[in-house]
């Protein structure tokens with residue numbers, strides 16, 4: 001008996017995955033579980049404590065005869081089991097009898113007839129019914145999933161094929177079938193090479209490497225496709241081939257859209273970079289006068305250091321231009337250039353604008369907080385324009401930042417180290433403000449490290465012509481105009497004007513004029529009245545020498561005109577070309593020198 005039980009016990013492990021009911025520990029019974037089939041495949045023998053003491057497999061039972069085993073067991077345990085179990089010639093008969101009678105619980109009594117437990121048989125029918133129910137549910141779910149999958153797979157816009165690990169087609173949609181010219185019956189189960197001889201899906205199965213955006217040509221149609229391995233438990237069990245677009249024309253539309261989006265992105269990135277970068281260099285600073293050239297050299301020297309720079313000068317003298325140039329000539333040129341106009345931001349906002357704010361710092365504060373200009377300028381330059389307009393409170397905070405080289409967001413708790421070069425500018429007299437105690441002296445001394453005083457335009461009249469011509473070229477680009485230049489007379493007027501608004505005023509006068517003028521040259525009558533008024537002074541101051549020079553120039557010009565007309569045989573368009581001037585300028589000059597009609601014929 002021991003031997004039988006032991007040999008049976010050896011099978012327990014191999015059966016552990018089967019769906020057996022659990023042995024209840026509080027049953028004082030002997031249990032027999034029927035597992036499957038019409039025979040008792042296994043008999044579990046449980047002792048009074050409910051512990052499994054043995055497993056008898058079918059072979060053992062058939063060999064020995066289950067009724068004998070039962071008898072033996074019963075004998076050993078001194079109990080009786082009903083005759084139905086032990087009377088049959090084989091275990092099969094006994095089980096059949098049970099199922100016919102739909103009996104699955106049999107009382108077990110001792111020799112004295114006292115019931116000592118229940119012999120339980122697991123009913124195969126109940127077991128199967130339960131299993132069937134579960135299977136049906138699983139089947140329904142699988143059907144639903146299959147229907148969903150079919151809808152997805154049957155896309156009218158994409159072809160899909162799936163092969164197993166041997167390269168045989170196990171799934172294919174109609175779009176794909178149409179593309180390769182096969183029916184479903186012909187394709188399913190066939191090796192992919194029989195459908196598309198150059199298919200790379202078997203390679204994907206072999207290498208496990210996906211391919212994306214590959215070009216695929218089949219029967220004069222072109223597609224863009226992806227191929228990907230299908231894995232289960234880390235093992236490659238097949239491969240998927242999928243076209244990405246209905247055809248290449250759609251792919252091209254998509255590619256065009258993508259390129260457009262990329263271009264837009266590039267454009268906006270560039271715009272953002274421009275906003276946060278300095279646009280001008282020292283080459284953009286025009287001027288040959290002593291004062292301006294000396295200031296440029298000093299600025300170039302400042303660019304090579306990390307010191308704070310203070311730019312002073314009247315409005316429009318080019319302070320911002322210099323700040324850009326210094327940044328662009330410094331080691332920080334690849335870092336950001338952030339400009340803050342301290343006068344333009346309301347006092348209560350300036351602190352958060354400069355230092356940022358932490359999340360929840362105030363009602364309406366952005367989630368995650370917001371970095372301030374100092375943080376944005378990290379590793380670059382911050383240009384604090386109109387520093388003289390900063391309140392005393394803010395001056396104190398700025399001083400702290402300059403001294404500590406760290407900032408703390410409004411409402412924040414953590415100071416943050418920054419590496420920023422500071423350039424400040426003002427058109428106010430900071431030293432006088434210090435005397436008046438409207439500007440902190442300690443901050444003034446911190447800012448006053450390298451001071452650049454920009455000359456105003458009236459101090460360098462010699463540069464007006466240079467600047468004006470430079471502006472005409474610059475404005476032609478901006479306004480898309482074709483102004484060739486400024487006439488001598490108009491230039492004289494510009495040079496005699498005081499330019500209280502400095503270079504900015506000169507630029508705006510020329511912009512306004514160029515917008516109005518239809519001719520290639522700017523003449524005095526095109527200039528604004530306030531500028532023209534300065535002409536009076538010039539006329540009065542003109543010397544005899546200047547007049548004779550002008551006369552000389554005029555007669556030389558007249559000669560050139562006549563000569564060109566002669567060479568062009570009187571053709572004015574041709575003559576204008578020879579002179580390199582516009583036709584309308586030629587007409588104007590002909591009128592000026594009285595070279596119209598008969599006079600001209602005589603001259604020629």
Ligand SMILES: Nc1ncnc2c1ncn2[C@@H]1O[C@H](COP(=O)(O)OP(=O)(O)OP(=O)(O)O)[C@@H](O)[C@H]1O
Pocket residue numbers: 284285286287313314315316317318319320321322385426427503504507
């Ligand atoms: N030397 C110069 N060469 C060429 N352009 C100049 C020069 N100086 C100034 N400009 C031009 O004049 C205009 C005004 O210059 P900018 O804004 O730098 O002056 P600003 O001193 O900073 O003025 P504000 O004090 O009003 O801020 C800009 O278009 C600038 O390019």
